[in-house]
Amino acid sequence: MPTDKEAGWRKAVIATLISVVLSPIGIGFGWYLSHLLARPKLQLEYIEWIYLLEPLKPSADVVDTVRKNRDVAAGLREILARNDTLPECRRWLDGAAWNSECLSVVSDSVMGVHDALSVASNALTANLSTLEKWNPPAMPGDLDMGSGLDSIYILILAKPLLTAEDKHLVLSNTRSKLRANKRILQGLEALKTELQRLEGTQSPRNGEVEFEVGILNAGESDGVIHPNAALVFGDARVGLVARDEAGSPHYAVVKAHSLARIKFALAPSESEKSSVEKLRVLLKANQAQEFEVHVATSDGKSLSTSGRFE
Numbered sequence: 001m002p003t004d005k006e007a008g009w010r011k012a013v014i015a016t017l018i019s020v021v022l023s024p025i026g027i028g029f030g031w032y033l034s035h036l037l038a039r040p041k042l043q044l045e046y047i048e049w050i051y052l053l054e055p056l057k058p059s060a061d062v063v064d065t066v067r068k069n070r071d072v073a074a075g076l077r078e079i080l081a082r083n084d085t086l087p088e089c090r091r092w093l094d095g096a097a098w099n100s101e102c103l104s105v106v107s108d109s110v111m112g113v114h115d116a117l118s119v120a121s122n123a124l125t126a127n128l129s130t131l132e133k134w135n136p137p138a139m140p141g142d143l144d145m146g147s148g149l150d151s152i153y154i155l156i157l158a159k160p161l162l163t164a165e166d167k168h169l170v171l172s173n174t175r176s177k178l179r180a181n182k183r184i185l186q187g188l189e190a191l192k193t194e195l196q197r198l199e200g201t202q203s204p205r206n207g208e209v210e211f212e213v214g215i216l217n218a219g220e221s222d223g224v225i226h227p228n229a230a231l232v233f234g235d236a237r238v239g240l241v242a243r244d245e246a247g248s249p250h251y252a253v254v255k256a257h258s259l260a261r262i263k264f265a266l267a268p269s270e271s272e273k274s275s276v277e278k279l280r281v282l283l284k285a286n287q288a289q290e291f292e293v294h295v296a297t298s299d300g301k302s303l304s305t306s307g308r309f310e
Contacts, residue, residue: 040223055100072187207280
């Protein structure tokens with residue numbers, strides 16, 4: 001059993017604690033402590049960067065030649081539409097700028113058309129040789145019926161009595177089809193070669209770079225990242241900005257207990273022209289360079305991380 005003295009001491013301590021807790025100072029301290037614990041706790045978890053590349057596109061002369069060849073342009077437009085390619089992958093045939101993202105699909109279509117026309121032309125050449133030796137009213141020798149003239153062959157050769165006029169008509173149609181195929185093949189040849197060259201080419205850097213940073217919020221409330229950031233390398237500084245889909249500066253909200261991925265692009269000011277030019281030179285030359293990225297929170301704090309360009 002505690003003595004009367006110990007019991008009195010305990011009562012005095014409890015009474016003091018209660019008075020502190022209920023006093024304005026105690027209440028203020030409690031509010032501050034709860035506010036502190038509820039604040040966002042933002043930290044930069046990772047950074048990744050992507051070197052932007054020069055677009056790969058066929059030479060203007062090759063594209064212009066294809067556009068001027070109506071047969072080639074029409075054939076490509078049809079096959080690209082049939083392959084359900086995006087409209088922007090066909091618009092270059094009508095004068096629009098070349099879209100470098102369409103390289104693979106256009107190349108596949110060109111190769112497909114070229115191969116199909118080559119097979120058909122070989123068949124037409126063989127048919128032409130057979131037809132030139134043909135002596136009506138006898139039937140001609142075996143013909144390739146899949147060479148694009150099967151309807152003409154069937155229509156004429158199904159007649160009960162074949163004449164020299166029939167031979168002339170079939171020969172004329174075969175020669176006309178073969179000439180058309182060769183014209184298209186010739187028009188496609190330069191484009192095919194150019195696209196094959198591009199597919200084997202590694203696109204050079206264009207001197208631009210984009211960053212993605214991962215911001216972790218370990219706090220109990222949401223945090224906000226300012227759209228303006230900075231890239232620092234050597235003695236140079238270049239501004240960065242995060243934008244939304246409409247192109248406006250984007251204040252990124254980082255939810256409590258979550259990770260937000262935020263992309264930043266170069267946004268140099270007028271005074272940073274020399275710095276951004278220095279950056280472009282070293283990026284194009286694949287030079288090694290240490291750098292830091294500084295990201296600002298809405299409450300004025302700075303989060304930073306480092307990396308190395310190669």
